[in-house]
Amino acid sequence: MGAFRKHLHNQLFVGALPDGRLTLTNKLLILVILLAVATAALATEPGIAANWHEAFLVMELAFGVIFLLEYLARVFAAAEEPGESSAWAKRWRFIRSPIGLIDLAVVVSTLMPLIAADAAMLRTIRLVRVLAVMKFGRFNRALKEVWGAVTDRADDLIVTVALAGMLVLFGATALYMTEGELQPEEFGSIPRALWWSVITLTTVGYGDAAPITALGKFFASLQALAGIALVAMPTGIIAAAFSEAMQRRRDQQIREMRDHLERLDEVDEAVEAKIAALERTRNQGP
Known part of the structure; x- marks a missing residue:
């Protein structure tokens, strides 16, 4: 049992x-x-x-x-x-x-x-x-490296999130001021316009709400272009962090292999010294 x-x-x-x-x-x-x-x-x-x-x-x-x-x-x-x-x-x-x-x-x-x-x-x-x-x-080390890569760039990611929040609020305010009276259901208030601002900034663009005035379209264009740049920012930050984490892992593996080789050299020298001592004892005879 x-x-x-x-x-x-x-x-x-x-x-x-x-x-x-x-x-x-x-x-x-x-x-x-x-x-x-x-x-x-x-x-x-x-x-x-x-x-x-x-x-x-x-x-x-x-x-x-x-x-x-x-x-x-x-x-x-x-x-x-x-x-x-x-x-x-x-x-x-x-x-x-x-x-x-x-x-x-x-x-x-x-x-x-x-x-x-x-x-x-x-x-x-x-x-x-x-x-x-x-x-x-075996997955534990990989998960730690992924989490470590994210935490290493936490400050950069926080700045990106803060910038995204500012852009969302700016877009919602701009569309409320330019489209609020014409489309009260979609842009009648800043909270209502936030939905459109988030969807536009994330480059999803459902199309359920869209500006109809020239000034509103101008602000919407700026919001869409800012969204393209903003999406690329955290991607680049995390990709760079992963690259650094992988490089650190490779450097650590190289150091471990070199340490292992040094230990093998020490063992070889010790074995050779022991063999030499035994040979001297054998040559001396009884």
Whole structure:
């Protein structure tokens, strides 16, 4: 039983193996999660749900059984976690841990639609399970580098957000002053004009509101051009931060490799000295 529990722990818990790679079991579980999310999304389409209602129920039941068995297996295998605590203390610690609560939420979100009529939003919690897997193991360093790249340029990004807020308010004020009387529903107040300003600045441009006066079109043109420049700013900032983070990682790898080579040279010199000493002892004879 102990060997089986240890094998189960190595298969289910990311990072249990020395190399930190995802096991085949975890890869299959990620595939099941993605299939479950896709099924939940398709079930919200009336045309598809009407023809495949029973099939969706069967699939949801199958997903629920899989996730429930996975959760119970994790609770059982949690006794193999490192530490001096008892097996049940380790299991209780896993149940209360973030990853344990996510697993429980996935089980509840899968079984809830079988009780409630519409719980599509709950079923999207399964995606959090994929992110939880990526949070550990080999992905942990990559996530830290991405987060570090963003935090390193936090001041630049804050300035960009502040500039965007100023441009949004300027555009809304300009269109309120030039178009407010002509189009009161769209530009009758600055809060009403904010919708148009945000959509224009982000270069989405739904077309549900547009200026009709020459001066309004002039301000709208400035807003659109400013939006193109503004969208490029955070993209360039984050791209530069990522490039610097990757360069730091390459430099660190180079340093680690050089340190390793230096240690190998020291070992080689020590081995050669030991061999020379043994040869001298052999030549001296008894």
